[in-house]
Amino acid sequence: MxxxxxxxxxxxxxxxxxxxxxxxxxxxxxxxxxxxxxxxxxxxxxxxxxxxxxxxxxxxxxxxxxxxxxxxxxxxxxxxxxxxxxxxxxxxxxxxxxxxxxxxxxxxxxxxxxxxxxxxxxxxxxxxxxxxxDGASYAPPADTDWQLLVGDETALPAITAVLEALPAHTRAIALIEVGSAEDEIEVRTPAGATLTWLHRGDTPAGGSDVVIRALRELALPAGTPYAFVAGESAMVTTVRRHLCTERGIAKERVYFGGYWKLTAH
Ligand SMILES: Cc1cc2nc3c(=O)[nH]c(=O)nc-3n(C[C@H](O)[C@H](O)[C@H](O)COP(=O)(O)OP(=O)(O)OC[C@H]3O[C@@H](n4cnc5c(N)ncnc54)[C@H](O)[C@@H]3O)c2cc1C
CATH class of the missing domain: 2.40.30.10 (Translation factors)
Structure with a gap:
């Protein structure tokens, strides 16, 4: 109407x-x-x-x-x-x-x-x-066995809200990049989920490879995944390529959102 x-x-x-x-x-x-x-x-x-x-x-x-x-x-x-x-x-x-x-x-x-x-x-x-x-994008299909939630601090509101809304035993792995321990917040994590904070230290936001390094070392669970990846555009693109090319996750099971773009000041 x-x-x-x-x-x-x-x-x-x-x-x-x-x-x-x-x-x-x-x-x-x-x-x-x-x-x-x-x-x-x-x-x-x-x-x-x-x-x-x-x-x-x-x-x-x-x-x-x-x-x-x-x-x-x-x-x-x-x-x-x-x-x-x-x-x-x-x-x-x-x-x-x-x-x-x-x-x-x-x-x-x-x-x-x-x-x-x-x-x-x-x-x-x-x-x-x-x-x-303007609507939401996070949409794990009904046949999802486990979820991967990856982002920098701009995706912290979305990922923490996802974690809070997850049913208790849903299997989920969250990796969140922040500057240092002082940038971590308290997050209610359901029983089936783990949250790992990744610190980029003195490297400026958008310039760190902590996320992709952590992902490369991560053993992914068996079963059908859904991934939500959001943050700086280049990081998100690298993560998506890794998940789809090196881990064989189907493109349509990966949401990726370029939340901001690193530009020269
Ligand atoms: C769907 C969606 C949801 C988002 N949700 C959030 C949210 O909940 N909270 C949140 O903080 N952001 C969120 N963002 C990101 C936010 O829109 C951008 O960070 C935005 O550029 C900030 O606007 P600005 O006016 O501060 O800076 P801009 O005028 O856009 O940019 C100025 C300069 O700052 C740099 N810059 C922008 N953002 C960052 C950053 N985070 N870290 C370092 N440098 C930066 C740019 O490269 C540019 O050089 C979201 C983006 C999208 C697309």
């Missing part, structure tokens, strides 16, 4: 909606959990633990936030005058509480002037943001 330019199905709103910051707290020195609230957040929709939320930020710190008022937010955004056009970035819904109309998003602070990371560092109660629900 479409109301004006707004597509609505089963009460879900398919356009960017306004929200504001309720709380901003550090989980680690490089990870902030930002809690948002909004009058419409109970109609955001939620399809699974890696649910994609597109965030809309004011074009400059302190500037007013204008949101494209359409389900086709991309052409609407492009049609906006440049000085009003919000900055859009991709994040994961870490928690959605429909009853309280609240959403948590965990932001990696990567400290190089990226607008979303910079916003998360200083966001304070009352600050405004737009959020658009």
């Amino acid at each position: 479409t109301v004006g330019t707004i597509a609505v199905d089963a009460g879900i709103i398919r356009r960017p909606m306004l929200a504001e910051v309720v709380a901003n707290r550090p989980l680690t020195p490089h990870l902030r959990r930002i809690t948002l609230t909004g009058a419409e957040i109970d109609r955001f929709g939620y399809d699974g633990p890696d649910h994609l939320v597109r965030i809309f930020l004011a074009p400059a710190p302190g500037a007013e936030l204008h949101l494209p008022d359409s389900a086709q937010w991309w052409p609407a955004l492009k049609a906006m005058p440049e000085e009003l056009r919000p900055v859009v970035r991709n994040y994961t819904v870490r928690r959605l509480d429909v009853a309280r109309r609240e959403m948590d998003i965990d932001f990696v602070l990567h400290g190089d002037g990226g607008p979303a990371s910079a916003w998360a560092l200083t966001a304070a109660p009352g600050d405004r943001i737009g959020v658009f629900s």
Whole structure:
């Protein structure tokens, strides 16, 4: 059903909606959990633990936030005058509480002037943001015997939400790359799952081979796998190639998401 330019199905709103910051707290020195609230957040929709939320930020710190008022937010955004056009970035819904109309998003602070990371560092109660629900990708087929979850800290919200949602005895192996022990968080891991933190140390994010080295040494269980791999694009591509070419896992049983791309500063 479409109301004006707004597509609505089963009460879900398919356009960017306004929200504001309720709380901003550090989980680690490089990870902030930002809690948002909004009058419409109970109609955001939620399809699974890696649910994609597109965030809309004011074009400059302190500037007013204008949101494209359409389900086709991309052409609407492009049609906006440049000085009003919000900055859009991709994040994961870490928690959605429909009853309280609240959403948590965990932001990696990567400290190089990226607008979303910079916003998360200083966001304070009352600050405004737009959020658009864009579906989930994690989808293990019904015949899956075991799961492999691989990612860097940008995939930490998705992988921890997957682990929390797994039935107790589902066999799962999670490998997560972070900078160091201080970047680890507490994760509720079901009985059938193991979680290994991989530290890249002084190597900058996106430049480390700790993930592929750990994978090469990993004995994979027998049976039919499903792999969820997300993080820096080159890492994800290398992992996917390893799983499909060297481990013989069928391509369609590997989800891979390039969550960010290392660029020269
Ligand atoms: C489906 C999906 C879900 C995602 N979920 C999350 C999430 O829950 N939490 C989260 O923190 N990120 C998540 N990301 C990644 C996030 O969208 C990117 O890190 C994004 O580039 C951050 O925007 P920015 O404005 O801070 O930096 P940008 O303006 O995009 O980039 C500025 C510079 O920072 C570098 N950069 C970007 N991200 C990182 C990083 N993580 N580490 C080091 N350097 C970086 C870029 O190479 C570039 O040089 C997700 C991405 C996708 C596609």
